[in-house]
Amino acid sequence: MKDSDDNDQTLSWLLHKVYDNLENEETAIEYHYKRIADNDHHETVLSKITYSDNRIEFGYQSGPVRASAYVDTAITSQLARLSNIRMLNHHGYELSEYQFTFSTLADGRRTLDEVAQCRGTICKRPVKFRYNDAATALNFDSATTLLSAGQASTIAAFSLADLQGDGKPEMVVLYRTATHRYVLCAYEGTHQTDCRDVNREDHDESVAIAIYDHDNDGRQSVLINIKSRKDGINRPYWQQFGIENHSWEQQTLPFEKPNWFMRELKLADMNGDGYADAVFKNEQDAADQYIYASVFNTQTKRFDKPEILDADITSVNADFTEKGSDWVLLDMNFDGLADIVSFKCRQFTHCDENKVNRLYVHYNQGMSALNHLSWFNTFTASQVTTGTELKHLTPADINGDGLVDLIYMDTSASDEEVKRWKVLINQSSERVEFEAVFVQEARSDTGGAGLATDKFAPIVADVDKNGRVELYFKSNNGALWFAYEWSPELQTFVKSDHHFSTPDISPEQGDYAFYADHNGDGVAEILYKSKKHLKMRFNQTQNPYEGMLAEITQGAGNKTNITYGLMNEPAVYSELDEVLDEDARLFQQQGLLVTKAISAMPLVQRVTSDSPASDNSLLRSSVDYHYRGARVQFGGRGWLGFKQLETSTDKADSTGTSYTFTTTTQYHQAFPLTGMPSSTRKQWQGNEVISAAQNTYEVRSFAPLASGASAHQVYQSLSRECSARIDSNMFISGYACNATSITQDEYANVTQTITTQYDSDIDFERFVTSGGNATLLSSVTTVNTYESSDTGLRLGRLILSEVTHEQPEMTALTRRSEFEYYDESSDHAWMLKKQLRQRDKVPSGAD
Numbered sequence: 001m002k003d004s005d006d007n008d009q010t011l012s013w014l015l016h017k018v019y020d021n022l023e024n025e026e027t028a029i030e031y032h033y034k035r036i037a038d039n040d041h042h043e044t045v046l047s048k049i050t051y052s053d054n055r056i057e058f059g060y061q062s063g064p065v066r067a068s069a070y071v072d073t074a075i076t077s078q079l080a081r082l083s084n085i086r087m088l089n090h091h092g093y094e095l096s097e098y099q100f101t102f103s104t105l106a107d108g109r110r111t112l113d114e115v116a117q118c119r120g121t122i123c124k125r126p127v128k129f130r131y132n133d134a135a136t137a138l139n140f141d142s143a144t145t146l147l148s149a150g151q152a153s154t155i156a157a158f159s160l161a162d163l164q165g166d167g168k169p170e171m172v173v174l175y176r177t178a179t180h181r182y183v184l185c186a187y188e189g190t191h192q193t194d195c196r197d198v199n200r201e202d203h204d205e206s207v208a209i210a211i212y213d214h215d216n217d218g219r220q221s222v223l224i225n226i227k228s229r230k231d232g233i234n235r236p237y238w239q240q241f242g243i244e245n246h247s248w249e250q251q252t253l254p255f256e257k258p259n260w261f262m263r264e265l266k267l268a269d270m271n272g273d274g275y276a277d278a279v280f281k282n283e284q285d286a287a288d289q290y291i292y293a294s295v296f297n298t299q300t301k302r303f304d305k306p307e308i309l310d311a312d313i314t315s316v317n318a319d320f321t322e323k324g325s326d327w328v329l330l331d332m333n334f335d336g337l338a339d340i341v342s343f344k345c346r347q348f349t350h351c352d353e354n355k356v357n358r359l360y361v362h363y364n365q366g367m368s369a370l371n372h373l374s375w376f377n378t379f380t381a382s383q384v385t386t387g388t389e390l391k392h393l394t395p396a397d398i399n400g401d402g403l404v405d406l407i408y409m410d411t412s413a414s415d416e417e418v419k420r421w422k423v424l425i426n427q428s429s430e431r432v433e434f435e436a437v438f439v440q441e442a443r444s445d446t447g448g449a450g451l452a453t454d455k456f457a458p459i460v461a462d463v464d465k466n467g468r469v470e471l472y473f474k475s476n477n478g479a480l481w482f483a484y485e486w487s488p489e490l491q492t493f494v495k496s497d498h499h500f501s502t503p504d505i506s507p508e509q510g511d512y513a514f515y516a517d518h519n520g521d522g523v524a525e526i527l528y529k530s531k532k533h534l535k536m537r538f539n540q541t542q543n544p545y546e547g548m549l550a551e552i553t554q555g556a557g558n559k560t561n562i563t564y565g566l567m568n569e570p571a572v573y574s575e576l577d578e579v580l581d582e583d584a585r586l587f588q589q590q591g592l593l594v595t596k597a598i599s600a601m602p603l604v605q606r607v608t609s610d611s612p613a614s615d616n617s618l619l620r621s622s623v624d625y626h627y628r629g630a631r632v633q634f635g636g637r638g639w640l641g642f643k644q645l646e647t648s649t650d651k652a653d654s655t656g657t658s659y660t661f662t663t664t665t666q667y668h669q670a671f672p673l674t675g676m677p678s679s680t681r682k683q684w685q686g687n688e689v690i691s692a693a694q695n696t697y698e699v700r701s702f703a704p705l706a707s708g709a710s711a712h713q714v715y716q717s718l719s720r721e722c723s724a725r726i727d728s729n730m731f732i733s734g735y736a737c738n739a740t741s742i743t744q745d746e747y748a749n750v751t752q753t754i755t756t757q758y759d760s761d762i763d764f765e766r767f768v769t770s771g772g773n774a775t776l777l778s779s780v781t782t783v784n785t786y787e788s789s790d791t792g793l794r795l796g797r798l799i800l801s802e803v804t805h806e807q808p809e810m811t812a813l814t815r816r817s818e819f820e821y822y823d824e825s826s827d828h829a830w831m832l833k834k835q836l837r838q839r840d841k842v843p844s845g846a847d
Helices: 581-590 765-770 790-795
Strands: 029-038 041-051 054-071 074-088 094-104 110-119 127-131 142-147 155-161 170-178 181-188 191-199 209-212 221-225 238-244 247-251 263-268 277-281 291-294 327-330 339-344 358-363 367-370 373-376 380-386 391-396 405-411 418-426 434-443 459-461 470-474 480-487 492-501 512-516 525-529 534-538 549-553 559-566 593-596 602-610 620-628 631-634 638-641 644-652 658-667 677-684 688-702 711-726 732-744 750-760 775-786 798-806 813-821 832-837
Touching: 029 054, 029 074, 041 074, 155 209, 155 221, 170 209, 191 238, 191 247, 209 263, 263 327, 327 391, 339 391, 380 434, 405 434, 434 470, 434 492, 459 512, 470 492, 688 732, 688 765, 711 765
Parallel strands: none
Antiparallel strands: 029 041, 041 054, 054 074, 074 094, 094 110, 110 127, 127 549, 142 534, 155 170, 170 181, 181 191, 209 221, 221 238, 238 247, 263 277, 277 291, 327 339, 339 358, 358 380, 367 373, 391 405, 405 418, 418 434, 459 470, 470 480, 480 492, 512 525, 525 534, 549 559, 559 602, 593 631, 602 620, 620 644, 631 638, 644 658, 658 677, 677 688, 688 711, 711 732, 732 750, 750 775, 775 798, 798 813, 813 832
């Protein structure tokens, strides 16, 4: 693909040919590709696989563009639709064809309904798929009042926060009740959890607050500004509160300099360690609006002394922003460091009446260190666009390509009553390349029809969950919000039928509206505040499982049904604080933030299937799933998965007695062991262990490659397992145990395997965890030797294998096998030529 400099760039590698060690063309597996094109969009797809004159052909149709993305200004699209797969032999005779039937859900998503295997005109009964229905009424026609008029009129601050770390956010409300007197309250839905008094030194109608997880325990806290103007007095300007045992408790400010005046406080990762750092201004009325950063210290668990940030003064003023103008912290170029996006005036000047007319991205260049000192390098600034008077900076990923796009409002140069909302799409993470793709006219008065107001920024949402973002604009002459939906085919926003209303809302009175899942049920709502009330508008028919696979029907009619639950439901998910020793070591070595993760994410809760061994249609088997210990690593691997997965099922014996069997598998989460099973336990009737296993892994790390990337070889080096001996009375008399240790070389060739059998009594746990408390029965040791050349080792050419069998009080027995291969000059180079097996032998001197 060509970049903006007309240079060819490789986006991904497509596998072309696979050879065996002889590298004959006749036996090579070859992959063929073609382009599916429609107008300016195209997609490269796998069209055919050939091997020994046999082939697999993939048929496609061109459909609507499902998604589009930018990579260094070049656009990539998804529009191909798989229609069938044909398998043909070397004579060109069709062996099989897989035919697919698709349909489209109400929200526009395409679903696979049937797969049928055919030959000619004869087809087997298809496998059928059914999905959960998608809601069609999406105009937020239902509403409920969260706070009444008396409460809403005194709101000084409002937000959502997960105060208890359960994935269900609470409403956090700060009321202004009297002079210098405020009340902080938390609500679960409409139920008030707790309230407490907060004294402030001024009487502002609107108070700055910040929500964050100060100690990274999964529970968020609330920072409240207690004086909005800097007066030089040496005392804190903020207080912090959190929920402990369902009650508000004041917490110690985790700042090395807690008495700093922090204005416009924002939290983001500035140094790439995954921990949120504090970024703020220290002045209010000064012309120069400098920005400071206070880095979170992972050793002291506090924010270090603030440091002033420097911008590239050859481009713009060193203070990043103007007084009263918008600025945000975002990682704009995928380097793991938060950048500063802000409105500014033109170079080396301040604007009259704070009418900013430039939009800049200030790129974070990381930190430098010397001895025990560290500091931020100078930010480099790039101008994105210019205008007359810019407001309402709103970042969003509008096309789903992972790049941050920008929405803002500009004023007409000829008529200050005429405004325009503009959308700039980000086309590259390598350079500053933005393109205007949408304009919506707005006015500050109520004149005109179909115009947006200039007072409210558009709400960014994907209400129907079809992957295409919608922008909801507030009308300039009524309560209506109208929508535009992103079109990946047209690369702009098109008018949508979706809409909703927010009566009595007035920006002049500090009212607002936003889109969020306020109660953790997996479906987002519109929350809006006016002087009369705080209300929630929602779609009554919408649920979090829309479009998900619900049922699979095999050709013979056997059905499998899938039931989902939300991660924040106790029946589906619970926390697990235990950390595997190896994971703890790796996490500490990596030095990045690993934190708990819980949300209203749908998870598979139960899978129910017809029994294939019975003609009784009512006889079904179910497997229930329970998840524990989800983690996320910021600045590193991202989502690490679950520490533990528990499955349970009921089975009946010949008498009809039902037993519950539970399997619990624990997984590693630290890279490079992420997702590998650490242990497995199978139990029945609650606590009777019928088998247990534990795995140990070896990690061999190689020197960094020329590209700078590191490589790791991971393999299972030791496993111990015990299985119960159960008699006819369902009584456990003991456990049969075994241990297997494996050693590999750097080419992943197994050089030694030791498999040992043991007998253990009821106390088998010690053997599984440490190898003790068991009686040795036998062992088998295999030692492998490989051809010593680089090619021989790479191909894994075994030349000698010795297998030794040992039992207590018996003579060891060794079997030896040798292997020979054709030499490199042969047409059959490195293929097996001869195997020599020696007679069994015992050690010299044995009877």
